[in-house]
Amino acid sequence: xxxxxxxxxxxxxxxxxxxxxxxxxxxxxxxxxxxxxxxxxxxxxxxxxxxxxxxxxxxxxxxxxxxxxxxxxxxxxxxxxxxxxxxxxxxxxxxxxxxxxxxxxxxxxxxxxxxxxxxxxxxxxxxxxxxxxxxxxxxxxxxxxxxxxxxxxxxxxxxxxxxxxxxxxxxxxxxxxxxxxxxxxxxxxxxxxxxxxxxxxxxxxxxxxxxxxxxxxxxxxxxxxxxxxxxxxxxxxxxxxxxxxxxxxxxxxxxxxxxxxxxxxxxxxxxxxxxxxxxxxxxxxxxxxxxxxxxxxxxxxxxxxxxxxxxxxxxxxxxxxxxxxxxxxxxxxxxxxxxxxxxxxxxxxxxxxxxxxxxxxxxxxxxxxxxxxxxxxxxxxxxxxxxxxxxxxxxxxxxxxxxxxxxxxxx
Numbered sequence: 001x002x003x004x005x006x007x008x009x010x011x012x013x014x015x016x017x018x019x020x021x022x023x024x025x026x027x028x029x030x031x032x033x034x035x036x037x038x039x040x041x042x043x044x045x046x047x048x049x050x051x052x053x054x055x056x057x058x059x060x061x062x063x064x065x066x067x068x069x070x071x072x073x074x075x076x077x078x079x080x081x082x083x084x085x086x087x088x089x090x091x092x093x094x095x096x097x098x099x100x101x102x103x104x105x106x107x108x109x110x111x112x113x114x115x116x117x118x119x120x121x122x123x124x125x126x127x128x129x130x131x132x133x134x135x136x137x138x139x140x141x142x143x144x145x146x147x148x149x150x151x152x153x154x155x156x157x158x159x160x161x162x163x164x165x166x167x168x169x170x171x172x173x174x175x176x177x178x179x180x181x182x183x184x185x186x187x188x189x190x191x192x193x194x195x196x197x198x199x200x201x202x203x204x205x206x207x208x209x210x211x212x213x214x215x216x217x218x219x220x221x222x223x224x225x226x227x228x229x230x231x232x233x234x235x236x237x238x239x240x241x242x243x244x245x246x247x248x249x250x251x252x253x254x255x256x257x258x259x260x261x262x263x264x265x266x267x268x269x270x271x272x273x274x275x276x277x278x279x280x281x282x283x284x285x286x287x288x289x290x291x292x293x294x295x296x297x298x299x300x301x302x303x304x305x306x307x308x309x310x311x312x313x314x315x316x317x318x319x320x321x322x323x324x325x326x327x328x329x330x331x332x333x334x335x336x337x338x339x340x341x342x343x344x345x346x347x348x349x350x351x352x353x354x355x356x357x358x359x360x361x362x363x364x365x366x367x368x369x370x371x372x373x374x375x376x377x378x379x380x381x382x383x384x385x386x387x388x389x390x391x392x393x394x395x396x397x398x399x400x401x402x403x404x405x406x407x408x409x410x411x
Contacts, residue, residue, distance in 0.1 A: 024348025029355030052137025105211030337396035
């Protein structure tokens, strides 16, 4: 089939084809970038936190109604931890000031020198007198875990004491000492100038996300300090249960704490899986919104193609009848309309690819989004080609099925 007569026919009635082509272009530009954003956000939400077997970990926020002073609070924390460890099915318990993916937490400026005025990178600071390495199943790639001699008991409202040992993540080590082969034994400073607190790196974990779980290596910039803190009305425990025992252990742990305090305590338990859901709720909502918009765009585009093709079938009824009377087969009529639609769709796709690149460039400049991979544009183009063929097939088949006698009859 020659393309020239089809193209000439399109040029005689430009408005419809131009509108459909523009619709395809806009839809493709939006669709490609929307799917790219969805994929990026889903990849972010699926990142490993560093916690092994998150489905076995839960967290307890405990607030006694009576606090007492520093010594009383420290004794209470030790009694609470002992009560939790005594619960059947508990593998490990750790007192901590914050948990992964909680969206809020403690961050500190850290550096490899005491230089005053230096712009310091920030890292999440996990304070714990116990072993987060054991409780969270972290992969210790270098050095050692904390021991009892490392732990300080500090009143955070009065004491100026600070631990001298620290465990860091690989991301933290790479940020502070990019050329070092080993980080154990390095001096890490909290703050800058004469007031900076000096610590020595004793261990390195492969990864552990911050409470905010930012994108990139900054999301794994963490330090762990061996400290038991008083002065906070709430104590936070993270607990690992035996496989398959999470629900029962959570209930028993809450009951053990209430029994310890004779009911004079507020306990709130959440699983680590729930923390993940809450952290990425907005990302998942955005993903579903973009998917919905993309589906609606494709439906609107398909309806536009169907409407245009149906109109043209009505307008060309006699022309189709004459062609059939002169020997044109059904497949010839069908191929004519599909080819005509492919010309319009291809023009729209060409404009859509340029639009997708332009929109992505804007997103990269304004929102620091990653550049649009070519496969998204190719997949979008293929989707709209297939959509165009599927949308025009029904009207084209009806046109091919028109009887020459009926089509050429005067209205």
